[in-house]
Amino acid sequence: MAEEKxxxxxxxxxxxxxxxxxxxxxxxxxxxxxxxxxxxxxxxxIGYFVPLTKVADFLQADAEMTIYLADxxxxxxxxxxxxxxxxxxxxxxxxxxxxxxxxxxxxTSKLKFALGSDHQLTKEFNMDNYRLCxxxxxxxxxxxxxxxxxxxxxxxxSGLLYPGLQALDEQYLGVDFQFGGVDQRKIFTFAELxxxxxxxxxRAHLMNEMVPGLAGGKMxxxxxxxxxxxxxxxxxxxxxIKAAFCEExxxxxxxxxxxxxTVLIPVSELRLENARKGGSLLEPTGDLKPFATxxxxxxxxxxxxxxxxxGGSTHYASYDDLKNDFAEKKLHPLDLKTxxxxxxxxxxDPIRKAFAEDEEAQQIEKxxxxxxxxxxxxxxxxxxxxPGKGRNAQAPADGAVPDAAASHAAAEEAxxxxxxxx
Numbered sequence: 001m002a003e004e005k006x007x008x009x010x011x012x013x014x015x016x017x018x019x020x021x022x023x024x025x026x027x028x029x030x031x032x033x034x035x036x037x038x039x040x041x042x043x044x045x046i047g048y049f050v051p052l053t054k055v056a057d058f059l060q061a062d063a064e065m066t067i068y069l070a071d072x073x074x075x076x077x078x079x080x081x082x083x084x085x086x087x088x089x090x091x092x093x094x095x096x097x098x099x100x101x102x103x104x105x106x107x108t109s110k111l112k113f114a115l116g117s118d119h120q121l122t123k124e125f126n127m128d129n130y131r132l133c134x135x136x137x138x139x140x141x142x143x144x145x146x147x148x149x150x151x152x153x154x155x156x157x158s159g160l161l162y163p164g165l166q167a168l169d170e171q172y173l174g175v176d177f178q179f180g181g182v183d184q185r186k187i188f189t190f191a192e193l194x195x196x197x198x199x200x201x202x203r204a205h206l207m208n209e210m211v212p213g214l215a216g217g218k219m220x221x222x223x224x225x226x227x228x229x230x231x232x233x234x235x236x237x238x239x240x241i242k243a244a245f246c247e248e249x250x251x252x253x254x255x256x257x258x259x260x261x262t263v264l265i266p267v268s269e270l271r272l273e274n275a276r277k278g279g280s281l282l283e284p285t286g287d288l289k290p291f292a293t294x295x296x297x298x299x300x301x302x303x304x305x306x307x308x309x310x311g312g313s314t315h316y317a318s319y320d321d322l323k324n325d326f327a328e329k330k331l332h333p334l335d336l337k338t339x340x341x342x343x344x345x346x347x348x349d350p351i352r353k354a355f356a357e358d359e360e361a362q363q364i365e366k367x368x369x370x371x372x373x374x375x376x377x378x379x380x381x382x383x384x385x386x387p388g389k390g391r392n393a394q395a396p397a398d399g400a401v402p403d404a405a406a407s408h409a410a411a412e413e414a415x416x417x418x419x420x421x422x
Contacts, residue, residue, distance in 0.1 A: 002026035005061040012054065012266060014182050017192065034058060034177040034206075035114075035120065037169065040089040041081045043369060044096050045227035046344065047105075047211050049263040051090035051179065054208055056270055057108045058179070060281060065111055066173055069093055072116040076158035077149060085303035088368035088416035090115060095361045099351045104267060105274070105282030119172040122164060128198060132164045135197055144190035147183045167191035170203045172412065178203035187291070189196045193208050211262055212255040231355055234345045234388060241341045246333040251323055256333075256340055260302065261319045263292050264343050268301040284349045299326055304331060304339045 005026050010016050025032045036051050036090040038044075058065050069090045081089055103110050119125050131189055144163035145304055147156075166187050170178055178188065188205035196202055228240050246256045268290035274281040282288055292300040293313060300315040302322060312330070316322040325331040355361055 002029075008057045008061040010261075011057060012208070012318050013206055014208045014209040015185070015344075016259065017207075018202060018203070018287060021202070021204040024179060025158065025285060028364055031062055032177060033064045033066075033087070033175045034179055035066040035068045035072050035169075035173050035175045036179045037166075038093065039070045039077055039081075040076040040093045041074050041077060043229050044093060045229050046259070046263075047213075047227060048097070048100065048230075049267075049347070050208055052100050052106070052209050053266050053270070055101075056104060059106060059110050066098060066113055066175065067291070068116070068169065068173065069113060070116045070166075072120045073162060076162055076165075081348070085368060086353075087092045088364055092361070092368040095355075095358070095364065096351065099354045100230065102283070102285045102354075103303075103347050105285055105288045107283050108110045114173060116165075116169070120169075120357075125172055129164060130167055131198055132162075132194060134162060135195060140190065140193075144186045146354055149188055158340075163187045163190050164194070167195055168280050171195065171200045175203065177179065177206055178252060179206045179208075181210050182207040183210055187245060194405075206348075209262065211258045212253050214255045219343060221260065224285075228350050230345065230348060232348070233352075234348075237344055237348065241337050241344070244337070246337060248333050249327055249329045250328050256325060256336060257323060260336075260340060264340070265301045265319050267347070268292065272299070272301065282422075287346055291339075291346075302339070304335050306335055310335075317374075 002023070006019075006023055009022060010019065011030070019109055024034050036055060038048075051092055054067055054252055071086045071090050074086050074089065076081050089101050101111065124381040138160065141160040145159055149162050163186075168192055170191060178191070180188070185205075185207060188207070192202050194204070228237055231374065234242070236320075240254070244256055251257055251331075270281065271288050271290045276289065290301060290317060292303040293305060295315075296313075296315045299317045302316045304314045304316075304322075306313055314325070322331065325335065326333075355365075
């Protein structure tokens, strides 16, 4: 039983540090406690499906999970989220994430939410932070945050505090493991090194792989072309997927394939497993069918629907089968994109619906991400040019006196001539 739970906790991860810590807890028949955190800066996007889908495995293994909204971190991270907006954004994140869990069918009753400010503003935490600052070198702090904190010239001191605060979060949240992307690895090893120096125990660290954005590279909240927002309309999703990089036969840095691997197929597997266990794993909230057609063979986790004149639908029992077909150009990018677009819209439909029906959430979203005011251009005032100047003025002939001077000279000459002279 303990081995099965450990397999659930660690499956599909890119790396596990301190796995023996979790094994020991399970061997004693105890419940491991973990957390996944996010800084509430930009709008959450579908890349969040990757860690949130994995949270379902933790819950299946009876782990107690905390969803940690790092509001203080959001403020410290190079002012990505001004302090006056952080409170609104944490509320927006909570609404979205709860509805993502519902979209996946993950029971939210087994989850709890926590804010960084709940403990990071206490006297005890601040004293521990000072103790940590008296131990950590500038080099180690900067190195730990290199993959997470935005690197700029003349960096703010806040970026150096970021890794230490995250390390101390493990102690103050009372967890046995922290879960995050592999880009968090340096912060995780920082925590393993420095928490024991403060007299606190070392925690395990679980890392999932990073999903490439739609244009290749990291999926980023600050790059609208690299990601799809949870509230993007179906036609916007279709347009973004259509424009995504997905070269025929190329399986490297392919955001479409990566999303199938890390989200769509794990969701399908979870739903198939739920069906086999009589619906005991997931909450019956909406569409809980795998991403396979009704006529697909048993065990299908993903179906590419095609017209019979193009060879008919193809059913895949694993990601490797799909990937191999794509690499061998048996699966065309357009067919893959169509299937992925439909699957993503199925996942997003209940989230969009919940938002459309919740006026409070709509108001929170406006406060969290206000539309920047456009700077009004000052009206141009026309100033006529002086006499003889400007675009339409004629240039004087060679040796001629300019118009204004000539007029003045003619007037003086007229004054000196006697009346009636010609």
